[in-house]
Amino acid sequence: MKRFEIIKKRQLNDTINWYTIYAPLIARHAKPGQFIILRVDEHGERIPLTMAGHDEKEGTIDIIVQTVGRTTMLLEQLQVGDCLADVVGPLGQPSKMDGLKKVCIVGGGVGNALAYPLAIGMHKHGIHVTMICGFKTKDIVILEDEFRAGVDEVYMVTDDGTYGKKGFTTDMLKELLDSGEKFDEIVAVGPAVMMKFVCGIAKDYGIPSVASLATYMVDGTGMCGGCRCIVDGESKFVCVDGPDFDGAKIDWDLLIKRGKTFAEEEAHDRQHVCKLIGGVRQNA
């Protein structure tokens, strides 16, 4: 097996793929909630991705990636047997599980993929896990079987009602809480706006919340500071202090604004899709 070789690739829907990558040095100490940074090829940028799982014995790690921009488009072109230029990790702090008995995890879109290892990990840890999986529409639903097999309760919701219950994850969460469900903690994994509202509801009901933040970063070890966010009035680095933070204390509006740092560049990349998906870049 070669360094950073793609061992398995499984398409979950039109834009989301599950990759298993040979990276024994990372698999050795990886824990749920931690992330990696990868570079597809020599001219590529470094992008952070939460690990979807790992296998210490096989020396592999898993990532579930939605194709959204230049780097993920290039990644999508790679097949089993191809190698990534770089994968570094495990980065960030593992999710905290100790002392928890009953947890609700709210996943939004591809955030469900990032929530998956945490949900499974918590369940294995003896925690009762309720999963609320939200998607825009039926066509992009992923991992339902895996969640049903791996956690205690699963609620599927879609914005347009084409699958599961119609509505947002926040509606489902409120419904559960109003029906008398009690949780020690609510975990939000997904788009920043969704996480903001999930954590807001948790606060309203007096339940501690944790949000798993995804920001842009360069090195992932605390050197660039690009991932900084304000938590409880203090500047924190998502890469070394996070990625999990107390949802009630995050300055969400600032986080959402900072998330648009490279919006123009990203839009530009999407308009040049044809050049990218015409074939894997030949260079280096």
Place this chain on the structure above:
Amino acid sequence: MPNMRADKNPMPEQEPNVRNKNFEEVALGYTEEMALDEAQRCLNCKNHPCVDGCPVNVHIPNFIAKIVNKDYEGAYEEITLTNSLPAVCGRVCPQENQCESKCVRGIKGEPVGIGRLERFTADWHEAHHGDEKIEKIPSNGHKVAVVGGGPAGLTAAGDLVNKGYDVTVFESLHKIGGVLVYGIPQFRLPKEIVQTEVDKLAAKGVHFVTDAIVGKAITVEELMDEEGFEAVFVGTGAGLPMFMNIPGESYVGVVSANEYLTRINLMKAYRDDYDTPIARPKHVVIVGAGNVAMDASRCAKRMGAEVKLVYRRSEKEVPARAEEFAHAKAEGIDFHFLTNPVEILGDENGNVCGIKCIKMELGEPDASGRRRPVPIEGSEFVIDCDYVIMSLGTRVNSLIRDTTSNITPTKKGGIEVDENGMTSHPGIFAGGDAVTGAATVIKAMGAGKVAAAGIDKYIQSK
């Protein structure tokens, strides 16, 4: 008969208004004639104070004497007896504070251009002997790990491999070189030079493992207990950027100099054929006036921005090398001294639109001996800008300390070491910025040398 010319042979450079639009090297290097003329300025004095001024004690008068005799390869061999990275040091060392500050020619006139001669020698070697095959050095069977592929680690690795140790360098980034590749820009230190030095070490037998975060993927103690390394050198630098903790620092368009420089230098965001995005602001304000601030401001200029630099002290206290400061000035950086930011202003979308500063005056000397800047009440004013680069210095990352037992920290958060470079944990050595806090490339190299000798002594006496 020595050449009694009072000033140094000037360094040929790209014109300021040309170079501030490209990333090619600014200083072009001496020609052979210039090097010969400059070398003859050395008096070859008996006490050679210059050697003591060098953290790695390069045999300066000896190598210069060989240049005088046109034995350039001999000069190179003389330098590399104690310095494994002459092409790097000849470019980035602050010679004016080190070897050249001790040169007797500096008493009346300018010191000998030692750095420029070192660079000439290294470049001459590369041009004439660069493609010679380097033999692998037979291993003595002892494994040593080096954590961090920056100047300290590369120096330690070089000295240890020369002694026959089986050395493996672990680097967290995807490229070896540390600050030489992520921090110092191409126009000051071409990355090809760093790669050449790394390739030489690899040819001698040093193993390089990139993308390996020691402390996360594997701990120092696992390296020793499970992977068979008899000693570990920690040269992880001081990479954590500081911010001012003023309002508005989280607006989009406020970055650390580390982030800005890493995008440009390591990720090559200035080139169209690399993917890493970088902002293209029109009006940039740099905060701080150290070497890193000069690098960031000169990069921003090259990326097409109008660049202002604000510094809370006066021109006299600028901590950057005189040469870097002069280069930045010549390239059109607009300096605002005795000016300190108090707030960063943003628009409704959270993008930077200005920086509010206050005028300062110098008061009584502070702990550093420099006169303390004091704000002048009511003197606030706003500089319109769309990007702010914070260049306030860096701190030591605590990852190794936090994940290794029995490591004593220094008061400043570094790792404490003894005179052999060994930490309080037997077999674990450290050096460079990880010990001292942010300093210079050559001081890190000096520490790498000390630790390499310490490691040799430690293993041989086991």
